[in-house]
Amino acid sequence: MVYNNALNSYQKAQVYDEMDPNRLIFMLYEGAIKRIRLAKKGIEAEDPKLRGENLGKAIAIISELSAALDTTIDTEEIHFLKGLYNAMLVELPKVNVSNDTTTLDRADKYLTELKRIWETTVMNKPRTDRSEKNEDSQAAIKPLPNGYTSNNQSNGRSFAV
Numbered sequence: 001m002v003y004n005n006a007l008n009s010y011q012k013a014q015v016y017d018e019m020d021p022n023r024l025i026f027m028l029y030e031g032a033i034k035r036i037r038l039a040k041k042g043i044e045a046e047d048p049k050l051r052g053e054n055l056g057k058a059i060a061i062i063s064e065l066s067a068a069l070d071t072t073i074d075t076e077e078i079h080f081l082k083g084l085y086n087a088m089l090v091e092l093p094k095v096n097v098s099n100d101t102t103t104l105d106r107a108d109k110y111l112t113e114l115k116r117i118w119e120t121t122v123m124n125k126p127r128t129d130r131s132e133k134n135e136d137s138q139a140a141i142k143p144l145p146n147g148y149t150s151n152n153q154s155n156g157r158s159f160a161v
Contacts, residue, residue, distance in 0.1 A: 022122050025068060029115035032061040033108060039095070040104045055096055058107075062088050084110060 035058035042051030066085035069078055088107050095103050119125045 022118075025065070026115065026118055026123060028061050028065050028068075029111055029118060032058050032065070033111050033115065035061065036104050036108050036111065040101050040108075043095075043099045043101055043104075051099075052096060055092060059089060059092050062092070062107075062111075081114075 035054040038054035039051050039058060042048065042054060062085055066082060066089070069082055069085075071078060071082065088110075091103050092107060094100070
């Protein structure tokens with residue numbers, strides 16, 4: 001029985017090894033967004049288990065997204081993403097104590113936009129929103145929305161709360 005479980009785990013891991021890396025990053029974005037939304041539901045339902053488990057998983061996924069960045073490429077986009085992920089990794093654990101859904105909403109908006117950019121530029125999937133069809137398909141990272149501030153200290157940007 002234990003052998004079968006180990007074999008199944010290995011076979012599942014092998015599927016991910018054979019999967020397109022671009023698809024894996026897309027799946028990480030989807031997973032992080034899903035977990036952040038479930039953590040918010042946990043706060044709203046006053047369910048600390050739902051909040052904590054999903055917040056922890058979202059943090060782990062964001063950590064993987066950060067680790068997946070090729071830091072040998074010295075571009076503004078890489079510095080921005082590294083700073084953004086690091087700021088999320090600092091701010092999201094605080095939600096476990098503060099129950100601040102505003103931080104979750106900000107992380108959700110950023111990750112949703114990054115997922116959209118990844119999907120349209122890297123995976124070359126067409127946009128589904130008609131209002132966006134007139135924009136350049138090679139969208140760049142947009143300026144920080146309200147509530148976010150840039151901070152060039154420690155080679156990153158901060159995720160304002």
